[in-house]
Structures are given as structure tokens and as C-alpha cells.
Amino acid sequence: MKTVVIGIDIGGTNTVFGIVTRSGNVLVEGKIPTKGYTDVSEYIAKLSGKIKERLNAFENDVDLIGIGVGAPNGNIHTGNIEFAPNLDWKGVVPLSELLNSHFDVPVKITNDANAAALGEMKYGGAQKMNDFIFITLGTGLGSGIVSNGNIVYGHAGFAGEIGHTIAVRNGRLCGCGRRGCLETYASASGIVKTAREYLENDACQSSLRKYNSKELTSKQIYDEAKLGDPTALKIFDYTARILGQSLADSVAYTGPEAIFLFGGLAKAEDLLLVPTKQYMEQNLLSIYKNKVKILPSELKDGQAAVIGAAALIWSN
Amino acid sequence: MKTVVIGIDIGGTNTVFGIVTRSGNVLVEGKIPTKGYTDVSEYIAKLSGKIKERLNAFENDVDLIGIGVGAPNGNIHTGNIEFAPNLDWKGVVPLSELLNSHFDVPVKITNDANAAALGEMKYGGAQKMNDFIFITLGTGLGSGIVSNGNIVYGHAGFAGEIGHTIAVRNGRLCGCGRRGCLETYASASGIVKTAREYLENDACQSSLRKYNSKELTSKQIYDEAKLGDPTALKIFDYTARILGQSLADSVAYTGPEAIFLFGGLAKAEDLLLVPTKQYMEQNLLSIYKNKVKILPSELKDGQAAVIGAAALIWSN
Numbered sequence: 302m303k304t305v306v307i308g309i310d311i312g313g314t315n316t317v318f319g320i321v322t323r324s325g326n327v328l329v330e331g332k333i334p335t336k337g338y339t340d341v342s343e344y345i346a347k348l349s350g351k352i353k354e355r356l357n358a359f360e361n362d363v364d365l366i367g368i369g370v371g372a373p374n375g376n377i378h379t380g381n382i383e384f385a386p387n388l389d390w391k392g393v394v395p396l397s398e399l400l401n402s403h404f405d406v407p408v409k410i411t412n413d414a415n416a417a418a419l420g421e422m423k424y425g426g427a428q429k430m431n432d433f434i435f436i437t438l439g440t441g442l443g444s445g446i447v448s449n450g451n452i453v454y455g456h457a458g459f460a461g462e463i464g465h466t467i468a469v470r471n472g473r474l475c476g477c478g479r480r481g482c483l484e485t486y487a488s489a490s491g492i493v494k495t496a497r498e499y500l501e502n503d504a505c506q507s508s509l510r511k512y513n514s515k516e517l518t519s520k521q522i523y524d525e526a527k528l529g530d531p532t533a534l535k536i537f538d539y540t541a542r543i544l545g546q547s548l549a550d551s552v553a554y555t556g557p558e559a560i561f562l563f564g565g566l567a568k569a570e571d572l573l574l575v576p577t578k579q580y581m582e583q584n585l586l587s588i589y590k591n592k593v594k595i596l597p598s599e600l601k602d603g604q605a606a607v608i609g610a611a612a613l614i615w616s617n
Numbered sequence: 618m619k620t621v622v623i624g625i626d627i628g629g630t631n632t633v634f635g636i637v638t639r640s641g642n643v644l645v646e647g648k649i650p651t652k653g654y655t656d657v658s659e660y661i662a663k664l665s666g667k668i669k670e671r672l673n674a675f676e677n678d679v680d681l682i683g684i685g686v687g688a689p690n691g692n693i694h695t696g697n698i699e700f701a702p703n704l705d706w707k708g709v710v711p712l713s714e715l716l717n718s719h720f721d722v723p724v725k726i727t728n729d730a731n732a733a734a735l736g737e738m739k740y741g742g743a744q745k746m747n748d749f750i751f752i753t754l755g756t757g758l759g760s761g762i763v764s765n766g767n768i769v770y771g772h773a774g775f776a777g778e779i780g781h782t783i784a785v786r787n788g789r790l791c792g793c794g795r796r797g798c799l800e801t802y803a804s805a806s807g808i809v810k811t812a813r814e815y816l817e818n819d820a821c822q823s824s825l826r827k828y829n830s831k832e833l834t835s836k837q838i839y840d841e842a843k844l845g846d847p848t849a850l851k852i853f854d855y856t857a858r859i860l861g862q863s864l865a866d867s868v869a870y871t872g873p874e875a876i877f878l879f880g881g882l883a884k885a886e887d888l889l890l891v892p893t894k895q896y897m898e899q900n901l902l903s904i905y906k907n908k909v910k911i912l913p914s915e916l917k918d919g920q921a922a923v924i925g926a927a928a929l930i931w932s933n
Contacts, residue, residue, distance in 0.1 A: 374904065384904060432772040446870065448771070453764045455808015455872015455906050456748040460764075465902045466866040470786070477902055529922070550782040554870045586781045586793055588690065588700060592773050 305363045307352055307404075308611030310413060311335055311372035313387035318352055318362065319604070319609035325424035327604055328363075329355050341390045342399060349403035367407045368400055369613030371416030371606050373404025380410055386476070407611040413437070413606050415452050415461060417598075419616055421561055422608030425599035429557070433557045434548075436463065438566035442484035442491075448555050449535070451500075456592075464488070468547050487544040489519040489566060495536050496522050507532035519566060526572050537572040542572075543599035545580025552581070552589050563598035563605060570597065619644075621679045623668055623720075626729060626928030627651055629703035634668055635920070637927035641740035642737035643920055644679075645671050653868035657706045658715060665719035683723045684716055685929030687732030687922045692774035693929075696726055699774075702792070725929040729753070729922050730779060731768050733914075734761025735932055736925030737877055741915035749873045750913070752779065756880040757792075758800035758807075763796060764871050780804070784863050803860040805835040807881060812838050817873065823848035833899050842888050850894075853888040858914025860889075868897070868905050879921060886913065 305328065309318040309402065316335045320329040340343035356365060373385040375422040380397030382388065397408040398481050411419075418435035421427040427435070431450040437443040442464030453460045462483035465477055472481030473494060485491050497514055510531045512521055526533035548560055566573055578595040585593075598605065623636040623646065627883040632651045637645040647667050672681060689701040696713025698704065713724040716862035727735075734751035737743040743751070747766040753759040758780030762769040769776045775901065780800035781793055788797030801807050813830055828837055842849035864876055874907060884890055894911040901909075914921065 359820045397671030425645070430772075432776075446775075448764050448769045451765045453769075453871050455764070456746075456874035457872055457905065459904050460870065460872030462869040462902060466869045467862070467900075470862070479900070491817075546783070551870075552783045553778040554776065554867075555769050556773055558772035581758070584783075584795070586778060586795070588775050589627075589773065 302361065303363050304366055304599065306366060306611040306614040307368040308346070308607040308609070309368065309370045309372075310416070310606035310610055311375075311382075311388075312606075313373070314412075316348060317468045317607055318348070319607040319611070320359075321356060321615075323459050323511050323615055325420075325608050325611070325615075326589065327607060329358070330607070336389060339389060340436040342396050342470070345396075345403065349400065351378055353403075365404070365406055367409070367538065367614035368404060368528040369416065369610040369615075370396060370400070370408065370410040371413040371610040371613075372396065372410060373412060374459070375410040375412050377409065377411045377452075377454050378458040379414075380408065382410070407614065410447075411452070411454070411613060412443070412533055413609070414443030415454070416609035417443075417563060417600065417605045418447055418614060419612035420453060420600050420605055421563075421598055422447060423612040423616055426561060426596055427559065430558050434463070434551055434555065436560060436562050438488055438562060438564040440488060440490050442488045446555055446557075453555070463547065468543050482542070482547075483547045485549070487540055489564075492519045492522055492536060492540050492566070493512055493517050493538070495539055496533075499532055499536055503532065509533055523566075523569055523572065526569075534572075537569065538576060541573055541576035542580045545577045545582075548577065548581045548583050548595070549584035550584075550587075552585060552593050556589070557593060559594040559596050561596050561598045563600060564602075566596050618677065618678050618683055620680060622927040622930040623684040624920035624923040624925070625664070625684065625686045625688075626732070627686065627691075627698075627704075628729075628922075629689070632664060633923055634664070635923040635927070636675075637673060637924055637931075639931055641736075641924050641927070641931075643923060645674070646743065646896035647671050655705060657710050657777075660723065661712075661715040661719065665716065669719075674821050681720070681722055683725070683930035685722060685931075686716070686724065686726040687714060687729040687734065687926040687929075688726060689728060690775070691726040691728050693725065693727045693768075693895040694774040695769050696724065698726070721815055723930065726767070727770070727929060728759065728761075728775075729742055729925070730759030731761040731770070732925035732929060733759075733879060733916065733921045734768060734925070736916050736921055737879075737914055738763060739928040739932055740924055742877060742912055746874050748871065750867055750871065750876045752876060752878050754804055754878060754880040755805060756806050758804045759783070762871055762873075769871070771825060779863065780866055782866070784859050799859070799863045801854055803863070805880075808838055808852060808856050808882070809833050810833045811847075811855055812849075815848055815852055819848065825849055826849065839885055839888065840886075850888075853885065854892055857889055857892035858879070858896045861893045861898075863902050864897045864911070865891065865900035865902075866902060866906075868909050872905070873909060875910040875912050877912050877914045880918075883913050887933060
């Protein structure tokens with residue numbers, strides 16, 4: 302009989318889960334919409350039913366020993382989702398408790414970036430590292446910090462929000478209501494904002510002008526940069542500069558061995574990863590220079606959050 | 618027989634040591650100049666002689682079990698002092714090794730702010746805390762970060778340098794060679810710089826004008842602020858704003874339960890501690906609001922570094 306863990310990734314739109322072995326192998330996956338359940342108990346009942354269906358398909362071949370969950374504002378200390386702006390359920394949702402009414406195994410929850418950082422440590426490029434930072438460059442910028450081999454959860458359970466440190470004082474308005482957060486610059490949506498600013502304020506010719514500015518995507522900017530469009534190249538350079546400057550501060554905080562970048566933008570190696578490293582080096586205090594790697598995550602795009610969530614259990 | 622530890626605080630000018638009990642009681646102290654020894658072995662021989670003299674005074678009443686050292690750029694991983702700008706010995710100084718040639722006990726070394734943070738955790742206001750930040754407001758700004766009950770040393774041993782995160786992009790020139798470091802604003806020397814700027818650029822009347830601008834001290838600015846001088850009050854308010862803004866970022870990094878302020882300026886409760894807390898709250902991401910205390914350190918001024926250094930051994 303195989304010992305397994307359920308890894309659950311609760312996103313704003315969909316919830317993905319997987320049955321995950323100790324070695325990080327995802328035996329089977331499943332998915333339900335996150336939206337459409339005003340009552341969270343209904344959502345949990347639906348999700349639990351779907352998970353049990355998948356477990357039952359293994360008949361008695363698997364032994365479930367725990368459930369790990371990555372969710373926006375998931376709090377490891379309380380087992381709750383607390384005031385998540387992107388979810389339909391407001392206030393405090395006792396997620397662990399609700400899952401425990403369907404499964405008699407330990408349930409652990411944290412946010413998706415922390416879960417993915419655990420995944421990187423257990424199954425990815427950080428397997429021999431005790432101190433590193435994991436950054437997801439998606440629509441926003443999420444981060445998980447590992448220090449002395451442990452996730453930095455902080456007293457209230459919500460540490461490691463590098464995306465909401467201030468990169469530019471009084472800068473761009475962020476979804477959080479404040480101004481200048483790093484994620485308004487270094488993220489897929491940030492890079493699009495930068496493009497719109499460049500295209501509006503610059504009279505330059507640019508192949509980006511062929512797109513409808515309102516529908517512009519980071520992928521299009523990437524493609525045009527790859528083809529050598531000077532404006533698109535400047536946009537990536539600016540993004541790398543802001544990110545590199547902020548990461549120099551991150552190094553001063555927790556002194557990582559490496560900073561892992563994850564997500565679509567992280568694949569822009571020459572355009573983003575390499576210049577980010579250069580800007581970071583330029584901005585580092587001298588004792589940190591040439592000591593910190595910036596690396597692409599070794600986790601698979603689709604599975605990072607699920608195996609990361611599973612790692613919450615497997616790492617114990 | 619009493620079990621004891623030697624705590625050593627190596628400063629740029631003087632080295633202070635103490636014989637410290639498990640409960641943090643300093644039985645006796647001693648001091649030698651740090652400057653004046655071009656050969657570090659001579660310095661260590663002198664220091665060791667002095668320590669042995671004090672130990673011998675106890676005859677066989679004490680049992681030495683370890684030596685803890687707080688020193689600029691002290692590296693817990695290597696036992697070395699590495700490239701400390703304020704000391705006469707350049708490059709890498711194998712401090713633990715050198716002390717071990719005089720004492721056959723474990724030697725541990727870190728920087729003074731980390732040592733003091735350990736002191737706060739073992740003997741001060743952070744005794745029940747697993748996540749906090751300790752900040753010394755002296756000539757510069759030093760910091761020690763505790764996460765999950767452990768000092769954040771980082772991979773290379775030099776994490777926790779909040780004083781060298783950028784508070785103002787392209788701001789004041791820092792001793793480290795970069796611009797805008799927090800310690801150029803929030804420190805005794807920073808507050809004096811702010812005063813000079815205000816007095817030069819403002820035509821305002823101020824009782825600070827009675828001092829020679831070149832010899833102005835933070836204590837004088839404090840005294841005039843206490844007497845109600847509007848310029849001195851503005852200087853403190855500006856310092857609190859810069860510090861509060863940066864601490865809001867610190868909270869996003871490691872989610873502390875409290876931030877302890879230590880040093881002369883930390884005593885300026887109404888003038889600095891209270892407004893720093895207000896500015897920090899204004900700048901916090903909403904999930905952190907009203908969750909983080911700013912507290913004065915409970916360590917005694919003269920002993921913090923020595924008992925902190927001793928705590929390196931006692932905390933094990």
C-alpha cells in the first residue's frame with residue numbers, strides 16, 4: 302500500500318488537487334471551480350467528494366496520511382483562510398476544520414507561494430538549501446522565504462510578502478490600496494503597466510503599437526522583445542531594474558543562498574533573469590556581492606502549487 | 618561551582634567582556650582598547666590574559682563552558698570576522714580559532730546586533746517571542762531578525778542588515794558606498810544629517826542655530842525637541858516617518874510580533890517610538906495592521922552586547 306498526501310491549490314478561479322507520493326509524484330489530479338459557492342461548506346463538500354472519488358479509484362492501494370493546502374491568505378497557525386481579497390468567502394474561513402469534517406487526517410494550510418517554496422525545497426532546485434527565497438511572477442508577485450530550513454511564516458502567519466514591499470515610494474497604485482508595491486512593477490500585470498506608460502509617454506516607434514493597449518499581454522511584450530523591439534527591450538530592462546533593486550534589499554534581510562523565480566516571466570532568462578541578477582549585484586552591499594544566485598524554479602508550472610501543498614505534510 | 622560564559626563585545630574603539638551566569642547576571646566586567654594592535658594575535662593574547670586574570674580571581678568557584686563574541690561582521694558559520702570596515706585588521710580574522718588557542722571551550726561569534734537580539738530573547742522583552750526584530754539606533758542602525766525562534770543568519774552569515782536596505786532611492790551617501798540606506802536617516806548620525814539639511818535649507822528660526830552645525834549631536838536635537846523647538850520636532854518626525862516606512866517593509870518580510878528599539882534614540886519615546894509606530898501602521902498592508910508592537914528594549918545599555926554575546930552560548 303502506497304502512503305499518499307492530498308495537495309490542494311485553491312486559486313481565485315479554480316481549485317486543483319492531486320494525490321501525491323512522498324517522492325513528489327502526482328498519481329492523479331482533479332479540479333473544481335472555486336467560484337460559484339456562496340457557502341464555503343458546499344464548496345468543501347463538493348471538493349471532498351471529488352477527492353474521495355479519486356482516492357476510491359485506487360481501492361485499498363493508497364493510505365492517505367494528510368492534506369496540504371495552498372490558498373490565498375492561508376494561515377499555517379490557525380488553519381484558516383483569513384480575509385482573502387480574491388475569494389468569494391469573506392472574513393475568516395476555517396478551512397482545516399471544514400476539511401477535517403470530511404477527512405480524518407492532519408490538514409495544513411499556507412499561502413500558495415509558501416507552498417511552492419516548500420515544493421522547491423523538497424523536490425526542486427533548493428533541496429540542499431537552508432536559506433533561499435522563492436518568487437512567483439504571475440499576475441502578481443508572491444514570495445516564500447526559507448530561513449534556517451524553515452518557511453518564515455511570522456507571528457501572525459503572513460510573513461514573506463515581498464510583492465507588497467515598497468519598490469517605488471508613492472509609485473503605482475496597488476490592488477492592496479497602497480502605492481509603489483513591488484508587484485505593481487515586477488509581475489505580468491506590472492510589465493503591462495510599464496508598457497502602457499512607455500507607449501503613452503514616448504513618441505517612439507514600437508511594434509507594440511500594433512496591439513490594442515487595453516488588451517496588451519506580457520507574452521506579447523516578451524515576443525516583441527525577443528524580436529528586438531527597442532521599446533519592449535526597455536520595458537524588460539526597467540522591470541529587471543526595479544526587481545533587482547528590491548532583491549538587493551531582500552538579500553540584506555534574509556541572506557539567501559539563491560533566489561528562485563517561478564512563473565511565465567521567469568522563463569524570460571536573457572530578458573529578465575540575467576539583467577535582474579546584474580541590477581541586484583549593482584545594488585548589493587559589498588559583503589553580499591557574488592554570493593547570491595538567481596535561478597529559475599525547477600518545479601513544473603502546472604504542478605508547483607499542488608506538490609508544494611503536499612510538501613506541507615511531507616516536510617514534517 | 619558556578620557555570621559561566623564569557624561574553625565579549627568587540628567595538629571599533631574598545632572591547633568589553635563580562636563573566637556571565639546562565640541567568641544573565643554579569644559577575645564581573647573588563648575592558649581593553651580594540652585599537653592599537655596591528656597584529657590581531659597580540660590583541661587576542663592581551664584580551665585572553667585579562668579574561669584569565671578575572672577568571673582566576675574566582676579561584677575554583679567558576680566553571681567556564683564557552684565564549685560568545687559580538688563583533689562587526691562576525692560570522693557564526695565560519696567563526697571569523699570578515700572584512701569589518703571599522704577594525705584595524707583587514708580581510709578575514711579567524712577570531713574563534715585565535716581564542717581557542719587560549720581557551721579550550723566552544724567559541725561562537727556573530728555581529729553585535731544579532732548578539733543583542735539573542736540577549737533580548739534570553740533575558741529581555743522577547744523571552745516568549747519566536748518572531749521579532751531587534752534594532753539598535755546608535756551611530757548607525759544595526760539589526761537582528763529572529764524567525765521561528767532562531768536568528769536569521771542567512772547562508773553567508775550576514776543577514777539582518779536592515780540599516781542597509783534602501784529607505785530613499787538615490788538618497789544620502791552611506792558609509793557603505795551606496796545611497797539612501799536606512800541608517801543614513803534613522804540613527805544618531807542620520808538625525809544630525811537631517812538637522813543640518815533643515816537648518817541649511819530652511820530659513821526658520823530654531824534654537825538649534827545656537828549650536829555649531831559641525832558639532833551638533835542627536836542629544837542636542839532631542840533636548841531642543843523636548844523644549845518644543847519646531848525644527849527639532851520636525852526632524853524627529855521626519856526620522857520617525859522614514860523609519861516607520863521601512864519597518865512596514867520589515868513586517869512584510871518576516872512578520873514579527875514586535876520590533877524592539879535599542880540605544881539612546883530609542884529612549885525618545887514620544888518623539889520617536891510613538892510616531893514611528895504611527896507611520897509604520899499607516900504604511901502596513903492591511904493584514905498586518907495593529908498586529909505588530911514597537912517596544913523599547915529591556916536590555917541595560919552598557920550590558921546588552923556582553924550578555925547578548927554570552928547568550929550565543931547559553932541559548933544552545
